[in-house]
Amino acid sequence: MPRLRPLLVALSLGACATAPPYAPGEPWSVAALELCPGVHVSNAPAATDYRGVIAYAPFAAIRGISVARAPVASCISSAYGPRATSRRVAFHSGLDLYTGAPRDVVAGAGGKIAFAGDQRGYGLTLMIDHGRGVATRYAHLSDLAPGVRKGATVAAGAVIARTGRSGNATAVHLHYEILIDGRAVDPLKTGD
Numbered sequence: 505m506p507r508l509r510p511l512l513v514a515l516s517l518g519a520c521a522t523a524p525p526y527a528p529g530e531p532w533s534v535a536a537l538e539l540c541p542g543v544h545v546s547n548a549p550a551a552t553d554y555r556g557v558i559a560y561a562p563f564a565a566i567r568g569i570s571v572a573r574a575p576v577a578s579c580i581s582s583a584y585g586p587r588a589t590s591r592r593v594a595f596h597s598g599l600d601l602y603t604g605a606p607r608d609v610v611a612g613a614g615g616k617i618a619f620a621g622d623q624r625g626y627g628l629t630l631m632i633d634h635g636r637g638v639a640t641r642y643a644h645l646s647d648l649a650p651g652v653r654k655g656a657t658v659a660a661g662a663v664i665a666r667t668g669r670s671g672n673a674t675a676v677h678l679h680y681e682i683l684i685d686g687r688a689v690d691p692l693k694t695g696d
């Protein structure tokens with residue numbers, strides 16, 4: 505178990521949270537992550553018969569920074585890696601975290617907002633620079649929290665946005681990336 509203590513978050517689909525399930529500013533990540541029921545999850549990590557991801561740890565320690573692996577109450581609808589569509593195989597550079605209705609997304613770690621705006625395909629997108637070459641990207645958002653703009657500083661666990669389906673998304677989810685030196689890595693397998 506990590507030294508940080510993640511709060512337990514109910515993973516029930518459809519029920520939209522009316523209040524954030526954590527205190528703003530407190531490091532936060534989904535405590536136990538599941539594969540979404542009823543869908544084929546590409547690149548699915550090893551899971552139990554009940555879809556719980558095996559050997560999941562809520563935080564990745566990367567270059568001494570604790571980064572949330574799932575910064576929204578959600579289930580995995582697609583994981584990191586090559587993903588076949590009907591026409592081609594594309595590389596999926598992040599983790600798709602399905603939320604049903606729009607939900608609060610928190611900063612996976614503290615840092616400075618390096619990008620806030622529309623990005624081709626990604627829709628409304630945020631990028632946070634955590635220092636030491638570590639960054640996180642949040643895509644397909646529906647809106648940003650007050651005060652969230654390029655150059656602003658955010659604390660780990662602070663609400664930064666809500667999930668949506670902007671860009672090329674077909675369902676309300678967060679496309680979440682962890683980047684090291686500008687390269688997206690597997691959020692579930694990178695770090696200690």
Ligand SMILES: [Zn+2]
Binds near residue numbers: 596679680
């Ligand atoms: Zn995605």
